[in-house]
Amino acid sequence: MDRIAFDDFLKVDMRLGTITAVEPFPRARNASWKITVDLGPELGERRTSAQATNYTPEELTGMRVLCVVNFEPKNIAGFKSEVLLLGVPGEDGEISLLTASRPAAPGGRVY
Structure with a gap:
């Protein structure tokens, strides 16, 4: 295992x-959803593609999830x-x- 500095x-x-929204993504190479995530007032809504097809759209909608928000955007089959x-x-x-075990506001930073 490689170690990294806390910084x-x-x-x-x-x-x-x-x-907040889940849509089919038929153009993706692997089975995936197009997902919209509300990250609170500072970051607003962002979109992603996720291979979480073991979840239904109904299970995903409203789910609180942990996300990395500062990677460069990635083009996946024409979707940003x-x-x-x-x-x-x-x-x-x-x-x-991954999710939070207790109530927390969207946009809360992991530390």
């Missing part, structure tokens, strides 16, 4: 967001992905999105 960790801007949703492999091997 390097602080360069990664991770925030809590609320998923602006944030990265964070997740881990679940026991079944499917993605398990």
